[in-house]
Amino acid sequence: MCLFESKFSIKESARISLNHKTDHVWHCYLPDVKPGQIYGYRVHGPYLPEKGHRFNPHKILVDPYAKSIVRTTQWHDGLFVYQTSSKDKDLSFDTLDSAPYAPLCSVIDDSFTWGNDAHPRTPWHKTIIYETHVKELSKLNPSLPEELKGTYLGLASEPVIKYLTELGVTAVELMPIHHRVDNRFLVNNGLVNYWGYNTLSFFAPELRYASFNSQFDQVQEFKTMVRTLHSAGIEVILDVVYNHTSEGNEFGPTLSFRGIDNSSYYRLVQDKERHYQDYTGCGNTLNMMHPRTLQLIMDSLRYWILEMHVDGFRFDLASALARELHEVNKLGAFFDIIQQDPVISQAKLIAEPWDLGEGGYQVGNFPNLWTEWNGKYRDSIRSFWKGDNARLSELATRISGSSDLYSHSGKNPHASINFVTCHDGFTLEDLVSYNEKHNEANKEDNRDGENHNNSWNCGVEGFTNDNEILELRKRQKRNLIAILLFSLGVPMISGGDELNKTQNGNNNAYC
Numbered sequence: 001m002c003l004f005e006s007k008f009s010i011k012e013s014a015r016i017s018l019n020h021k022t023d024h025v026w027h028c029y030l031p032d033v034k035p036g037q038i039y040g041y042r043v044h045g046p047y048l049p050e051k052g053h054r055f056n057p058h059k060i061l062v063d064p065y066a067k068s069i070v071r072t073t074q075w076h077d078g079l080f081v082y083q084t085s086s087k088d089k090d091l092s093f094d095t096l097d098s099a100p101y102a103p104l105c106s107v108i109d110d111s112f113t114w115g116n117d118a119h120p121r122t123p124w125h126k127t128i129i130y131e132t133h134v135k136e137l138s139k140l141n142p143s144l145p146e147e148l149k150g151t152y153l154g155l156a157s158e159p160v161i162k163y164l165t166e167l168g169v170t171a172v173e174l175m176p177i178h179h180r181v182d183n184r185f186l187v188n189n190g191l192v193n194y195w196g197y198n199t200l201s202f203f204a205p206e207l208r209y210a211s212f213n214s215q216f217d218q219v220q221e222f223k224t225m226v227r228t229l230h231s232a233g234i235e236v237i238l239d240v241v242y243n244h245t246s247e248g249n250e251f252g253p254t255l256s257f258r259g260i261d262n263s264s265y266y267r268l269v270q271d272k273e274r275h276y277q278d279y280t281g282c283g284n285t286l287n288m289m290h291p292r293t294l295q296l297i298m299d300s301l302r303y304w305i306l307e308m309h310v311d312g313f314r315f316d317l318a319s320a321l322a323r324e325l326h327e328v329n330k331l332g333a334f335f336d337i338i339q340q341d342p343v344i345s346q347a348k349l350i351a352e353p354w355d356l357g358e359g360g361y362q363v364g365n366f367p368n369l370w371t372e373w374n375g376k377y378r379d380s381i382r383s384f385w386k387g388d389n390a391r392l393s394e395l396a397t398r399i400s401g402s403s404d405l406y407s408h409s410g411k412n413p414h415a416s417i418n419f420v421t422c423h424d425g426f427t428l429e430d431l432v433s434y435n436e437k438h439n440e441a442n443k444e445d446n447r448d449g450e451n452h453n454n455s456w457n458c459g460v461e462g463f464t465n466d467n468e469i470l471e472l473r474k475r476q477k478r479n480l481i482a483i484l485l486f487s488l489g490v491p492m493i494s495g496g497d498e499l500n501k502t503q504n505g506n507n508n509a510y511c
Contacts, residue, residue, distance in 0.1 A: 001028065002060060002099070004038040007071040010100035012060075015042070024292070035109035038070060039063070040102060043260050047081070047093050052263035052273030054254065056081040059098045062201060062256040064296055066105035068219055069179040069204045075187055076101040079253040090250040090274070103181075103200065103255060110307065112223045119311050120235050122170045124348075124371070124414035124490055129237065130169035131422055132495030133195070134177060134209045151211040152221040156228035164234060167498065171235035171348075173314055175423055177222070179204040181246035181255065189443045191511040195423060197316060198246040198282070200255060202300040205308075226309045235311035237348055238304060242297050243320035243355065248283035249276045264290045267323075279320045279357035288321055288334050298337060301344050312348025314373075319355040319362050335367050345369060350417055364405030371490065374402055374416040381420055382431070385479050401488035416489035420480045421497060425450060426507045428480060428497035432473040438505030449508030 002012035018026040041063060045055030059081060062069065077084045078096035086092035138144055138154030148154040155172075164172065176196035183193055196206065210218040226236050245265075247258045257265040267277035267285040276284040287293050304310045315321065322332045338344050353362045353372045363375055380398045397404055401413025421428050426437075439449045481498075484491050495501075503509045 001030075002040050002042055003033075004040070004104055007038055007104055007106075009038070011097075012040075012099060033107060035107050037107040038104050039107070040099075040104050041260065049082075049091055049250065049274045052268045054081050054258050054262045056093065056254065056259060058095050059254050059259050060102035060104070061254070061259045062103050063105045064201070064256060064260065065203055065299070066201055067108045067110070067203050068106040069103050069201055069207055070106040071102075071104040072207065073103050073181045073200075073253070073255065074101040075184045079255065081254045081259065098254075103179075105204075108219050110219070112220065114223075114227060114309065117227045117230050117309060119309070120170070120230060120233050121311075122233075122235055124412075127171055127235075127348075127414075127490050128169045128485075129171045129173050129417070129490060129492040130164065130167070130495055131173045131175070131239075131419075131492055133175045133423070134206075135194075137495060147211050150209065152205075152209050152218070152225040153211050156225040161228065161232045161234070165232055169234070169493065171237050171311070172229065173237040173239060173350075173492070175239050176241055176316075177206050177209065177238060178202055178240065179206050181253075183246075184253075186511050191443065193511060195510040197241050197510070199241045199244075200246045202240075202242065202296065203303055223308060230309070235348070236309075237312040237314055237350070238310050239314045239316060240301075241316045242300075243286060243315075243317040244280040244282040244284050245286065249278065250274060252283055261292075265293055279323060279355045279360065280317055281356045285320055285323075288323070288332065294333060294337065297334070298341065298344070301338075301347075302341075305343055305347055310347075312350065314350040314352065316352055317355040317360075318351035318353055318366070319360040320357065322362070323355075323357065335370075339367065339369060364402075368409065368411065371415050371417050373422070373492075374398075374405070374418055374489065376405065377402060377416060377418045377487070377489070378420055381480065381483060385476060385483075399483060399487040413488040414490050417492050418484055418487050418489040419492040419494065420484050421494040422492070423494065424508075426505075427494065427501045427503055428477055429473075429500045429502045430505055430507070431480075432476045433502070434505040436505070437507040439508050441504075441506060442508060442511055449506075 001016045001018060003014040005013050016028060018028045020027055040060040042057040043055055043061060044057045046053045047055055078098045078101055081094055082090045083092040083094045134152060134155055135150040138160055139150035141149060141159060143159040144154055144157055148157055176199060178199045179201040180193055180196045180198045181200050183198060186193055205218045205222045207218050210221050229236055245257055247253060247255055263273065265287060267287045269275040269277055279285045321334045349370050351366045351370050351372045353366055354360050363372060366372055377398045380394050384395045402416045406415045421431060437449050439446045442448055
């Protein structure tokens, strides 16, 4: 364990050897450590990449159970366990010290006055979800002082609360607030991982959404945000990314899990342990078959419910969590444990029911207790209003609760989270305005994002002027929102669609 004087330190002030081990967990007791102590780990062990072992004590590592990250990642070749210039790449061994550049943890003061805070527990059949982003929801709000814009406290401010309640939503679904890493190629191009689907810590709220620059504020301010939203009857649902981490594949940085126990935390290719199984498209997949990894995820979920008082979770690429060997197993250990857990089973549980692996599209196949983002609803509604040769029978099924997907397992229509747009893809305004994607701002030559031709404007040929085309688009937006809100199931509004939010045709605005 390495102790640092401050988050600006480039070298630790003390190293304490953890000599005690219980049930494969190394530990020590430091009686004088208080909240505010900044720390990280160096872990010794064999460096055998071909066997899946990538220990390198020259690298400072984030505690997987850290409740606060006080320094963000500063990109440098020293963050890699291998020599980046070596022809052998990840088989080589690097001795650069990562301490000046690595993210650092902090001990927190977990006391907080919750008062009479209680979960609103809005029934599913009365729930209206508003998918949004902490920064986006308040950053441009002219009613807020500058120091609150784009923060947890900005989201909890009176103007934003008033707006949400007048809109009629009962829950905000927050895009990832777990502490993230901005990918190196994005930083080099002057971009950031804005959406946040690149988690480093499953317990620490993102530092960049705190309104003050102190190591404790993100925890205290997150709790304040939840308490304030609850007082207005609004639930808080977190979009969580337990399928992969920000360390990427064998060529990624070593910031935490890889340096602590690579072969336990990650799915490695059988008989080729140098490489990672990638069901997520992000370089790695967490190993849900290992009991310690599974425990980490369950402990994280309970922490956010019991200590941070959140009301539910939307699981990104949830099919990846169900892969025990290779095939998706909806009765896997992850789902068995959640089903039996007296805390987690009472929260709102939403699956994104697909991943990028073989057989990963699992809409309608998740166990009881679970609701799902209904991709078939989205596709059917879009197809009908776009004027495709859509089947009326399927449209009728989708707006009446998608019984073909859910009734066979005894689920009610609220198992279907209905949506027309979400963060991923075109906004509602762009959906009816652009035929093709325009992702040039991502600096990947427009290669990223969904590639299919949108062709939404196929019905405007008969109109002779821009005003008529504009009115047609407005009508289509009203059609899509109206059918969403009147369909059986739980409607999810993509934040900003009600305000004609545009991304100028970018259908992958993650950065």
